Amino acid sequence: MNVGIICEFNPFHSGHKYLIDTLKADSNRVICVMSGNFVQRGEFAVYDKFERARAALKGGADLVLELPSCVATSSAEGFAKGGVELLEALGCIDAIAFGAENDNLDELKAIAEKLKDSRVQEQITNEMKSGISYPAARSIVLGTDILDYPNNILACEYLKFTSLPCIAVKRIGGGYNSDDTEYSASAIRSKLLNQNEICSMANCEDAVLYRLRTMSKKEIAELEDVSEGLENRIYDAVREATGLYNLYSLVATKRYPLSRLKRIILRAFLGIDKDEQAPPYVRLLGFNENGRELLSEIKEKSKLPVISKRSDCDEEQLEFFEKECARTDLYNLGFRPPRPCGTEQTSKIIIE
16 A cells, blocks of 8 residues: 655654554555655754655655645645645555544544534634634634644644545654654754754844845735734834844734744745645655655656656746745755755755
């Protein structure tokens, strides 16, 4: 069976290996659709996408494909929807798997069905009128704490959008914001990684502020998740802020949580507006021997062509590919010292 995973691996850790090992125990082949150089929490990935693809393949994945920037930097709903659409377009995925704090599929499916109900969404909107955030309003309306956990949120979003069978694997180790440096990516990033050896948006905050200071209110309003006049608050804060964290503190409120704000700022820096569509191709990052067989199967069945380099693109695809090249050039500013332009074009597919 071919099982798809939508992931970030930022960085790859023991919990990710446990998920893959659990799936491969039944002789499944594992296809990972992984965020590229930018992640859903509104940050640069600590290691570039090819280095993380190598780690995934060493950890048992068979094929690693890229989740494009416009999807990878979206809300949980957009992230899940785009990831599911890419996996289903491959034409060879038998099931979608995910790690979750709650591995009871029936409970997760029940919540997913409620989230699809327009009446429930209307109730959430009404709750937000009191000045609280969408997640807080959602918890009140649904009357459950299941969605207080990040992997459960994504699990329910995947279930909302896919018609494929799903496999939920119980997450082990400490939670997302724990100090568990074996199973928590946030703990690894803050406690184990040398901040001078990884990529960070904070390393190029002057460039980010420059980009934001050149944007009009209208341009800010065209970004995903900007509504209800938030563009005015961001526009004014940008003129006062002297650093990224200063900017976040000036804009973030109970209504506009930090995670949402960081995605908005990142998408502004990368030039991703709310109407940008995913590329009309699938970008290959790496594979092993099983993955080589999967690529042959995908070539026959996929609705989207698989590309690995610039010369694979036709005229329409090239426009999207060059956008990703430009964004990788911006990503490279996050290293100390900055990496040169052009690495998107010169990086080699990882073969294990």
